[in-house]
Amino acid sequence: MITRWMVRRLDDRLGFSPVARSGLNKVFPDHWTFMMGEIALYSFTYLVLSGVFLTLFFDASTTRTTYEGGYAPLAGSEVSAAYASSVQLSMDVRFGLVARQSHHWAALLFTGAIVVHLCRIFFTGAFRRPRGVNWVVGVTLLVLAIANGFAGYSLADDLLSGTGLRVANAVLLSIPVVGAWAEFLAFGGEFPAEAMIPRLYVVHILVVPALIVTLITAHMVILVRQKHSHFPGPGRTDTNVVGSRLWPGYAVRSLGLLFAVVALCLLLGGLVQINPIWLWGPFEPGSATAPSQPDWYVGWLDGALRLWPAWEPIVFGHRLPALFVPAIVLPGLTFLGLYLYPLLERLMTGDRAPHQVLQRPRERPGRVAFGVAALTFYGLLLTAFSIDVVSKFTGIPVYLLIYTFRVAVPALPVVTGLVAFVLARALRDSGADGFLALTWADVRGALRRRKPVPEAPSATEEPREAAPEEPDEEREPEQAEPEPVRVPAGPVP
Amino acid sequence: MKRRSAEAWVSACFLGAAAAAVGFVVAYVVDAGPQVLGGLLGTACAALAVGLVLWAAQLLPSGTYVEERRPMQPPEATQTAFVETLHRGSSGTPRLLRRTLLLAGLALGAAVVVPLRSLLLPTSAPPARALRQTPWRRGVRLMTREGDLVRADDVPQGTDLTVFPEGMPRADDATAIVVRVDPRELQQPAEGTVAGILAFSKLCTHAGCPVGLYEQTTRQLFCPCHQSVFDVLSGAEAVAGPAARALPRLPLAVDGDGYLVADGDFDGQVGPTFWRPE
Numbered sequence: 001m002i003t004r005w006m007v008r009r010l011d012d013r014l015g016f017s018p019v020a021r022s023g024l025n026k027v028f029p030d031h032w033t034f035m036m037g038e039i040a041l042y043s044f045t046y047l048v049l050s051g052v053f054l055t056l057f058f059d060a061s062t063t064r065t066t067y068e069g070g071y072a073p074l075a076g077s078e079v080s081a082a083y084a085s086s087v088q089l090s091m092d093v094r095f096g097l098v099a100r101q102s103h104h105w106a107a108l109l110f111t112g113a114i115v116v117h118l119c120r121i122f123f124t125g126a127f128r129r130p131r132g133v134n135w136v137v138g139v140t141l142l143v144l145a146i147a148n149g150f151a152g153y154s155l156a157d158d159l160l161s162g163t164g165l166r167v168a169n170a171v172l173l174s175i176p177v178v179g180a181w182a183e184f185l186a187f188g189g190e191f192p193a194e195a196m197i198p199r200l201y202v203v204h205i206l207v208v209p210a211l212i213v214t215l216i217t218a219h220m221v222i223l224v225r226q227k228h229s230h231f232p233g234p235g236r237t238d239t240n241v242v243g244s245r246l247w248p249g250y251a252v253r254s255l256g257l258l259f260a261v262v263a264l265c266l267l268l269g270g271l272v273q274i275n276p277i278w279l280w281g282p283f284e285p286g287s288a289t290a291p292s293q294p295d296w297y298v299g300w301l302d303g304a305l306r307l308w309p310a311w312e313p314i315v316f317g318h319r320l321p322a323l324f325v326p327a328i329v330l331p332g333l334t335f336l337g338l339y340l341y342p343l344l345e346r347l348m349t350g351d352r353a354p355h356q357v358l359q360r361p362r363e364r365p366g367r368v369a370f371g372v373a374a375l376t377f378y379g380l381l382l383t384a385f386s387i388d389v390v391s392k393f394t395g396i397p398v399y400l401l402i403y404t405f406r407v408a409v410p411a412l413p414v415v416t417g418l419v420a421f422v423l424a425r426a427l428r429d430s431g432a433d434g435f436l437a438l439t440w441a442d443v444r445g446a447l448r449r450r451k452p453v454p455e456a457p458s459a460t461e462e463p464r465e466a467a468p469e470e471p472d473e474e475r476e477p478e479q480a481e482p483e484p485v486r487v488p489a490g491p492v493p
Numbered sequence: 494m495k496r497r498s499a500e501a502w503v504s505a506c507f508l509g510a511a512a513a514a515v516g517f518v519v520a521y522v523v524d525a526g527p528q529v530l531g532g533l534l535g536t537a538c539a540a541l542a543v544g545l546v547l548w549a550a551q552l553l554p555s556g557t558y559v560e561e562r563r564p565m566q567p568p569e570a571t572q573t574a575f576v577e578t579l580h581r582g583s584s585g586t587p588r589l590l591r592r593t594l595l596l597a598g599l600a601l602g603a604a605v606v607v608p609l610r611s612l613l614l615p616t617s618a619p620p621a622r623a624l625r626q627t628p629w630r631r632g633v634r635l636m637t638r639e640g641d642l643v644r645a646d647d648v649p650q651g652t653d654l655t656v657f658p659e660g661m662p663r664a665d666d667a668t669a670i671v672v673r674v675d676p677r678e679l680q681q682p683a684e685g686t687v688a689g690i691l692a693f694s695k696l697c698t699h700a701g702c703p704v705g706l707y708e709q710t711t712r713q714l715f716c717p718c719h720q721s722v723f724d725v726l727s728g729a730e731a732v733a734g735p736a737a738r739a740l741p742r743l744p745l746a747v748d749g750d751g752y753l754v755a756d757g758d759f760d761g762q763v764g765p766t767f768w769r770p771e
Contacts, residue, residue: 292702
């Protein structure tokens with residue numbers, strides 16, 4: 001009753017009901033892999049909420065001050081205002097520690113969900129035309145998420161984050177020709193410059209979040225405009241979308257996911273300690289934590305720094321810093337490769353047609369091989385970032401581990417890529433449901449020859465049992481978009 | 494699941510969420526600690542999430558609706574009409590006007606880049622100078638983190654001592670590490686050492702982390718960040734790990750009052766390598 005009255009008053013003035021109605025009828029494909037992007041979106045939502053809470057207590061300043069909070073071991077020591085306020089909001093502000101820890105966990109979840117989402121897009125060919133635009137927006141979001149994560153955990157001015165900033169300082173310095181100026185302009189002077197924390201703060205809470213919000217908006221607008229892609233199946237074609245309607249089924253389910261993400265962040269934030277800055281202590285010149293590991297999303301770069309050999313060649317009469325290749329060239333090529341991948345694949349396959357039906361990964365063994373090799377490569381680098389911790393717990397000498405990784409990082413991706421290629425081809429050629437259904441004969445066959453891609457699953461499969469039916473609304477003549485129609489269609493493969 | 498029992502389950506979840514939320518308020522009031530606060534609020538959200546998902550899965554219509562998709566690409570004529578509208582009036586723009594506008598754009602672009610120079614704080618020296626110099630000068634006394642001056646006898650065999658120039662405990666680029674070894678074991682000239690006491694820059698030449706760990710038996714300095722190793726007896730040469738340069742050495746002397754002093758600045762560039770003439 002109230003709804004009807006409200007809608008009428010507003011709609012009389014704004015005239016939104018036709019658009020809003022077709023919006024409520026928007027169809028979302030039902031497949032669990034489509035949730036990854038939503039998890040990223042919802043963890044970002046939680047990051048903003050918890051982040052606003054934290055800004056109310058955090059003092060982004062390197063001014064020296066005496067800590068007078070409730071954490072006894074620090075009482076009376078001279079620390080920076082940033083560190084003092086971080087400890088204070090953790091120890092003395094009620095709910096402050098939960099907010100800070102859940103904010104940190106949400107950042108790990110945010111970057112993680114983006115990466116898994118990226119893998120889904122990659123392996124199913126969802127980046128193909130017309131979605132190249134949204135691929136570029138998405139990769140930029142990944143870069144921004146990583147940058148903001150690093151800026152965020154560097155703010156507390158504790159000894160661990162200070163060590164991370166030292167390395168960031170060295171990375172900027174390593175850029176040929178302009179490195180010294182880049183570093184001095186970014187930080188305001190020689191490390192540790194007093195402008196470092198305030199500047200990171202502006203970047204962390206204003207500049208990058210604004211960019212992220214803008215790009216998420218663009219990502220969603222493009223998504224709505226282009227409509228979702230969907231997995232192959234009976235009745236699924238390049239001219240339709242099959243799935244659940246936004247209202248009410250999908251919206252309620254997605255709201256459930258939002259609360260699940262928030263619940264996960266809060267439970268982790270309350271129960272699992274992360275980044276206990278009072279144990280690391282304040283940043284001090286000439287001190288570092290041992291061991292010191294960054295958060296996982298920059299860990300692959302730290303791993304590369306550990307593995308890259310001690311090599312500083314003289315180029316044009318200048319010394320080329322050892323960090324340049326692993327810390328500047330490697331991420332540069334990584335993201336350049338990500339940005340260009342849709343274009344490269346289009347050039348390789350000559351497939352320029354728009355696609356709305358996704359591929360199963362096995363349909364492109366070459367892509368699977370490339371993706372698995374890349375994941376192996378970055379996975380090994382990510383493992384190498386805790387090489388000293390692994391050595392401590394296993395007793396294997398750290399240099400043995402380094403030499404092993406130096407061989408494994410280039411070699412293992414080739415192996416895993418080849419294995420993935422053969423398995424994907426065996427799956428494609430045999431039509432087996434999964435790895436467990438493969439026989440030796442299938443694998444041997446895949447090693448020998450190439451077979452044509454089998455047809456998409458046939459329509460003979462059992463139609464999915466109809467869920468409780470609700471009466472279909474009458475179709476109105478002035479409707480902008482046709483109402484989605486319910487059809488019996490096969491299950492998602 | 495039957496409709497009735499599904500309804501019961503969903504309402505049970507919502508009740509659970511409400512109970513946990515009330516519990517959170519109580520816990521907040523009595524200041525029950527982060528575990529209880531996070532646990533209860535998380536549980537409330539989790540119960541709500543389960544309830545909503547159950548509701549959507551069991552009670553709301555889902556699946557297999559078909560929405561038709563129209564091709565993104567509009568008809569050729571529409572595109573042409575749009576481009577023509579966009580070009581409206583541009584065919585008559587004089588070339589001079591276009592060129593000067595381009596010039597103005599470039600000049601303005603360059604003009605807004607220049608103030609980036611202001612990002613370098615007024616208190617800081619230009620990079621080339623700041624990176625090459627540290628506060629160490631001939632005769633500057635060594636001071637520990639606690640503010641004590643250092644005599645040769647204060648440096649114990651086998652342990653390391655972090656020192657700063659006197660009165661400058663926050664001068665990061667001046668951080669030095671002092672170790673004492675048996676002078677007969679030194680594999681390099683003893684100039685700049687005092688009775689087997691050597692001082693090196695504490696900043697790793699790889700990524701600038703403080704080389705915090707001194708292994709007494711092997712006389713090696715170990716960097717906790719990326720596992721570079723420097724051999725003290727050979728003049729802190731980099732012997733393993735990713736660092737390529739030796740730690741710069743701080744020449745030492747003893748002043749008239751018996752305190753250890755620097756005999757000049759470090760003999761090389763401190764900290765991570767940057768692009769500089771070799």
